[in-house]
Amino acid sequence: MRREKLFSNDGFYPFIVESNVLLHREAIDCGRHMFELLLKKRTPERPLTVLDLACGGEPIVIAKIMESFPDRCFHYTGIDINPDQVEQARSVFEFPKNVTEVRINEGNAWDFRTAEPALKYDVIFMGMNLHHGTPEEIHYLATRIVELLEDDGVFINHDCFRPDDQPYLRRPDSHPENPDESFQLLDKDVLSSITEPSFTLDEVDSAATEPDWRIRYRQSLSTTAIERGGNKTGIESMNQHVNLRDYPISLQDFHKIFESVGFKVNTQRYNSQDSLGEFIAMAVASKHGVELTAQ
């Protein structure tokens, strides 16, 4: 269970979002297009149901997208593990007026046994959380998402991905200096309850030298945050988090994992000159395939 200061009300994450370090603005543009496609297939009377996994206290990407369709109506469910983010999203964050139902649940967004009501959703969104999962945990998540999505629904993931041609580095199971602090997103018994296909990731030994791409990724994050005026303490807390917990799969891996449960996958790198453009992208999984457009 992860309740980190970085993502608390007085943490550094609101600055990261506000200054677009993680390309949230690009995600809004790209995600809006996905909603447009879906809304065309729906009658205006029917609210679109949206599930936001690891929503945070300010679910800005989804809120901005929903706001841009003022004639349509949305029912929103968010899940977050951090109680103060849940409280912020419930009581402080202002959802647009066309979001006529808002539910925020406290719980683990990766383990639907603890947090998920038994509904089907038109859209399931995850922003900036998938990069903490191992391929096995992501596969488990994909098996749950495929069950929870309406037949023509979409899973939209705005996240960090390592470059396709670079080796995978596996996240440790626990904090290197404190074995009691688990980094696992799912209990081992949950993972062992399903059969894993074999994903042949180009994986390097965790004890080996850190791959170049990960050093570059951390440096780009840090440099961008400094250039945009982030304060020293905040940047340190971000670096510490990234160093300990960010072990992203690649877009190619995303294809393999989500296709293994029956999804069609479309991915889009944002058309951004940003130095993080190499690492941040949108991946969309649906049962029928969708068309992502260049921005």
Ligand SMILES: C[S@@+](CC[C@H](N)C(=O)[O-])C[C@H]1O[C@@H](n2cnc3c(N)ncnc32)[C@H](O)[C@@H]1O
């Ligand atoms: C990087 S923020 C992402 C917030 C938002 N989705 C976005 O796109 O900006 C990560 C959020 O995930 C939450 N979180 C981390 N692990 C989680 C888990 N296992 N289940 C639910 N929420 C989690 C944190 O509390 C934090 O609010």
